[in-house]
Amino acid sequence: MNQRIAVFPGSFDPITVGHESVVRRALGMFDKIIIGIGQNAEKKYLFPIEKRKMFIEKIFENENKIEILVFKGLTVEFCRKNQIAYILRGLRTSADFEFERAIAQMNKTLLHNVDTVFLLTLPEHSFVSSTIVRELLRYKGDISHFVPKSIQNLL
Amino acid sequence: MNQRIAVFPGSFDPITVGHESVVRRALGMFDKIIIGIGQNAEKKYLFPIEKRKMFIEKIFENENKIEILVFKGLTVEFCRKNQIAYILRGLRTSADFEFERAIAQMNKTLLHNVDTVFLLTLPEHSFVSSTIVRELLRYKGDISHFVPKSIQNLL
Amino acid sequence: MNQRIAVFPGSFDPITVGHESVVRRALGMFDKIIIGIGQNAEKKYLFPIEKRKMFIEKIFENENKIEILVFKGLTVEFCRKNQIAYILRGLRTSADFEFERAIAQMNKTLLHNVDTVFLLTLPEHSFVSSTIVRELLRYKGDISHFVPKSIQNLL
Amino acid sequence: MNQRIAVFPGSFDPITVGHESVVRRALGMFDKIIIGIGQNAEKKYLFPIEKRKMFIEKIFENENKIEILVFKGLTVEFCRKNQIAYILRGLRTSADFEFERAIAQMNKTLLHNVDTVFLLTLPEHSFVSSTIVRELLRYKGDISHFVPKSIQNLL
Amino acid sequence: MNQRIAVFPGSFDPITVGHESVVRRALGMFDKIIIGIGQNAEKKYLFPIEKRKMFIEKIFENENKIEILVFKGLTVEFCRKNQIAYILRGLRTSADFEFERAIAQMNKTLLHNVDTVFLLTLPEHSFVSSTIVRELLRYKGDISHFVPKSIQNLL
Amino acid sequence: MNQRIAVFPGSFDPITVGHESVVRRALGMFDKIIIGIGQNAEKKYLFPIEKRKMFIEKIFENENKIEILVFKGLTVEFCRKNQIAYILRGLRTSADFEFERAIAQMNKTLLHNVDTVFLLTLPEHSFVSSTIVRELLRYKGDISHFVPKSIQNLL
Numbered sequence: 001m002n003q004r005i006a007v008f009p010g011s012f013d014p015i016t017v018g019h020e021s022v023v024r025r026a027l028g029m030f031d032k033i034i035i036g037i038g039q040n041a042e043k044k045y046l047f048p049i050e051k052r053k054m055f056i057e058k059i060f061e062n063e064n065k066i067e068i069l070v071f072k073g074l075t076v077e078f079c080r081k082n083q084i085a086y087i088l089r090g091l092r093t094s095a096d097f098e099f100e101r102a103i104a105q106m107n108k109t110l111l112h113n114v115d116t117v118f119l120l121t122l123p124e125h126s127f128v129s130s131t132i133v134r135e136l137l138r139y140k141g142d143i144s145h146f147v148p149k150s151i152q153n154l155l
Numbered sequence: 156m157n158q159r160i161a162v163f164p165g166s167f168d169p170i171t172v173g174h175e176s177v178v179r180r181a182l183g184m185f186d187k188i189i190i191g192i193g194q195n196a197e198k199k200y201l202f203p204i205e206k207r208k209m210f211i212e213k214i215f216e217n218e219n220k221i222e223i224l225v226f227k228g229l230t231v232e233f234c235r236k237n238q239i240a241y242i243l244r245g246l247r248t249s250a251d252f253e254f255e256r257a258i259a260q261m262n263k264t265l266l267h268n269v270d271t272v273f274l275l276t277l278p279e280h281s282f283v284s285s286t287i288v289r290e291l292l293r294y295k296g297d298i299s300h301f302v303p304k305s306i307q308n309l310l
Numbered sequence: 311m312n313q314r315i316a317v318f319p320g321s322f323d324p325i326t327v328g329h330e331s332v333v334r335r336a337l338g339m340f341d342k343i344i345i346g347i348g349q350n351a352e353k354k355y356l357f358p359i360e361k362r363k364m365f366i367e368k369i370f371e372n373e374n375k376i377e378i379l380v381f382k383g384l385t386v387e388f389c390r391k392n393q394i395a396y397i398l399r400g401l402r403t404s405a406d407f408e409f410e411r412a413i414a415q416m417n418k419t420l421l422h423n424v425d426t427v428f429l430l431t432l433p434e435h436s437f438v439s440s441t442i443v444r445e446l447l448r449y450k451g452d453i454s455h456f457v458p459k460s461i462q463n464l465l
Numbered sequence: 466m467n468q469r470i471a472v473f474p475g476s477f478d479p480i481t482v483g484h485e486s487v488v489r490r491a492l493g494m495f496d497k498i499i500i501g502i503g504q505n506a507e508k509k510y511l512f513p514i515e516k517r518k519m520f521i522e523k524i525f526e527n528e529n530k531i532e533i534l535v536f537k538g539l540t541v542e543f544c545r546k547n548q549i550a551y552i553l554r555g556l557r558t559s560a561d562f563e564f565e566r567a568i569a570q571m572n573k574t575l576l577h578n579v580d581t582v583f584l585l586t587l588p589e590h591s592f593v594s595s596t597i598v599r600e601l602l603r604y605k606g607d608i609s610h611f612v613p614k615s616i617q618n619l620l
Numbered sequence: 621m622n623q624r625i626a627v628f629p630g631s632f633d634p635i636t637v638g639h640e641s642v643v644r645r646a647l648g649m650f651d652k653i654i655i656g657i658g659q660n661a662e663k664k665y666l667f668p669i670e671k672r673k674m675f676i677e678k679i680f681e682n683e684n685k686i687e688i689l690v691f692k693g694l695t696v697e698f699c700r701k702n703q704i705a706y707i708l709r710g711l712r713t714s715a716d717f718e719f720e721r722a723i724a725q726m727n728k729t730l731l732h733n734v735d736t737v738f739l740l741t742l743p744e745h746s747f748v749s750s751t752i753v754r755e756l757l758r759y760k761g762d763i764s765h766f767v768p769k770s771i772q773n774l775l
Numbered sequence: 776m777n778q779r780i781a782v783f784p785g786s787f788d789p790i791t792v793g794h795e796s797v798v799r800r801a802l803g804m805f806d807k808i809i810i811g812i813g814q815n816a817e818k819k820y821l822f823p824i825e826k827r828k829m830f831i832e833k834i835f836e837n838e839n840k841i842e843i844l845v846f847k848g849l850t851v852e853f854c855r856k857n858q859i860a861y862i863l864r865g866l867r868t869s870a871d872f873e874f875e876r877a878i879a880q881m882n883k884t885l886l887h888n889v890d891t892v893f894l895l896t897l898p899e900h901s902f903v904s905s906t907i908v909r910e911l912l913r914y915k916g917d918i919s920h921f922v923p924k925s926i927q928n929l930l
Contacts (some may be wrong), residue, residue: 469649492652
């Protein structure tokens with residue numbers, strides 16, 4: 001396993017300021033962070049996969065340590081294939097923590113030499129989620145505190 | 156800040172299998188992990204600082220990416236002086252999470268370019284703590300599942 | 311903003327003894343509490359909006375500090391339009407708390423001079439929810455401990 | 466009420482190693498444990514009721530204190546009809562706990578002389594759930610750590 | 621191990637209505653419940669061990685399935701010596717749960733064939749604790765909702 | 776009971792930006808908020824009662840709806856004597872919530888017509904506490920983000 005690569009998996013429907021901040025603050029630890037956009041045929045997304053990917057590319061266009069890939073299936077399979085040793089995730093609340101712990105422990109059971117690394121979201125991002133952004137978009141609410149500036153006019 | 160160095164701060168009174176596992180699994184991400192043993196004049200320890208340090212040295216004697224230092228005062232001051240960009244911590248439960256989040260956010264407020272990185276303890280370590288080890292030692296209970304093998308005969 | 315008015319928003323599908331108790335105990339703090347019944351075209355309700363409203367009117371028919379309104383869209387828009395400074399919510403459990411905190415902080419980000427005020431449900435109401443009432447109604451269970459007396463024969 | 470009988474209710478879609486372990490460890494307390502498979506016409510299951518039942522029969526085929534029954538409707542009605550005094554449930558995390566507490570307190574309100582008895586899942590089962598098993602099955606992941614051996618080739 | 625005996629360990633400084641209710645509701649499951657009063661030389665108690673024991677004897681004087689014993693040291697040693705297969709504990713909140721889970725998992729690691737059995741406190745007891753009773757006694761507050769009737773005049 | 780008065784009880788050793796913010800945001804709901812400084816002979820404080828009181832007076836010197844009182848004993852006794860119907864408290868985390876709920880429910884049991892009203896701390900204050908301020912003062916850390924400006928030079 002390449003211990004200098006991490007994957008940051010998610011739906012990113014759409015990416016938020018919380019996601020962006022976690023990735024930027026983790027960059028120091030790794031040679032490369034792969035943002036892995038999960039694509040699940042049975043799930044409904046507000047934004048199609050091309051748009052979700054484009055938003056992320058836009059935000060990190062000047063960041064050469066970041067790669068953006070789409071994947072289907074289990075995150076651990078993606079790790080195995082790409083020899084990725086660390087999964088990166090953000091934590092906001094203890095509800096997040098309980099959920100993420102179960103996923104991380106399942107992943108470690110399925111692929112023993114992978115570990116999940118957590119960064120905290122910043123306090124001002126502790127209530128930001130893609131769900132809230134989609135809710136705001138539906139009611140034409142103000143998304144400017146929730147979505148990175150460079151893509152706000154694209155949503 | 157040197158982004159390839161992390162500090163793993165704690166009292167380590169004494170170090171447990173949980174601590175050991177978190178450090179070993181984090182080694183891939185960093186060029187060096189400094190195990191920072193906090194020494195607080197107002198706190199009572201079961202083991203004196205020399206012993207706490209010796210236990211850790213014993214456990215990691217063949218691990219050249221690990222350094223062991225004693226420090227007093229705030230963790231962020233230790234980071235500032237040593238140009239350390241990441242603080243490493245283990246998470247067991249959501250009670251841990253709530254406590255660690257407050258400390259980590261305080262630290263980031265005091266020193267903006269430091270981030271705390273969390274690894275989960277393994278499921279079989281989720282109830283291991285130095286407090287429980289001390290309790291077992293007091294009642295001559297069996298510590299073999301709680302403390303690294305190489306130091307069990309030293310306690 | 312009128313600081314003597316609060317809105318108590320919810321689906322109220324149907325209103326429970328928990329809702330009723332929170333409103334009655336909050337009445338002392340405010341000149342008026344508006345019970346805001348959220349109506350969301352994409353959501354399925356067991357009771358149509360007319361019934362949900364009628365139940366609440368029945369319960370508070372002798373309470374002249376209470377007004378009942380139906381609203382669509384974001385709660386903060388409702389607050390802005392009606393110059394409401396406080397959103398009232400009940401808290402049962404720490405799971406509630408985590409959920410409510412995210413919503414409340416989002417609301418404050420969207421409308422800076424609005425605050426959410428929480429009362430605890432009474433211990434004997436800590437497990438009461440509209441979801442449980444609907445479940446009981448489906449299986450013809452006994453709802454008498456969950457729904458205010460004055461509407462029990464109307465469900 | 467017969468105080469030596471407990472019901473272990475669930476969907477068991479499918480049964481996991483976590484469920485199995487809770488039942489086996491509770492057997493000492495009771496003369497009989499009835500595994501009650503909830504069947505809800507409005508819910509979609511991955512495995513039909515016959516298969517869910519057959520899996521459980523296979524696992525406990527040599528255990529004469531266990532009975533397996535299918536039931537519809539409220540768990541308390543099942544208890545009343547069968548004069549069962551205790552409901553048995555497993556607890557993994559504090560998220561589980563909050564959810565289970567509400568259900569248990571509702572049940573006690575509906576049927577005063579029934580109590581819910583909780584056992585902890587083992588640490589190595591703390592992230593095991595039927596949901597995760599179904600997810601793994603969908604992506605042809607390895608279920609061997611999640612499902613009892615005797616039924617792994619039947620899934 | 622005798623699977624029909626449980627120990628209910630605690631400091632009982634003093635016993636509360638919450639403790640009493642948990643024991644009474646668990647009596648159906650067991651042939652005997654031993655109330656084990658922990659006595660720790662390094663801990664300060666408000667009531668001496670004789671009084672703590674007398675309060676409990678008074679409350680359960682007509683209950684022949686209950687035995688009251690004082691013990692020192694680890695609960696698991698008490699279980700081993702007395703061949704007790706189950707430890708009984710009450711759960712009030714998710715904070716309790718996190719704490720109790722760590723203790724229970726430690727106990728199971730130390731003595732494999734012991735399990736901890738949890739009952740919920742009643743909703744109206746969810747905030748009752750010996751700590752609160754001692755606080756009320758210090759300030760001459762009203763303890764009548766917190767302590768069993770038969771001992772209220774003895775405190 | 777005077778329903779337009781609330782008490783905000785605490786040790787305030789020392790008052791933080793979190794406390795200040797909760798009081799200011801609650802002012803709209805009440806005619807008067809009494810900041811009740813608890814004084815407990817058995818507790819050790821970093822700042823003597825005169826200083827703790829002076830800090831608060833300084834911060835709110837232009838706020839005529841605020842009164843500052845020192846009290847001993849139970850908060851509910853203070854409420855009863857002063858005919859106060861609401862107790863005001865801030866909530867930061869779910870750990871806070873569990874703790875505060877027990878206290879609030881005890882208070883309501885002791886004095887039926889008192890209710891506790893909660894406001895959330897702002898996200899940027901979610902990790903601020905008097906404990907952290909005292910810790911920072913001990914190590915000469917930077918308290919400027921934790922303590923109201925007007926008293927920073929007085930600590």
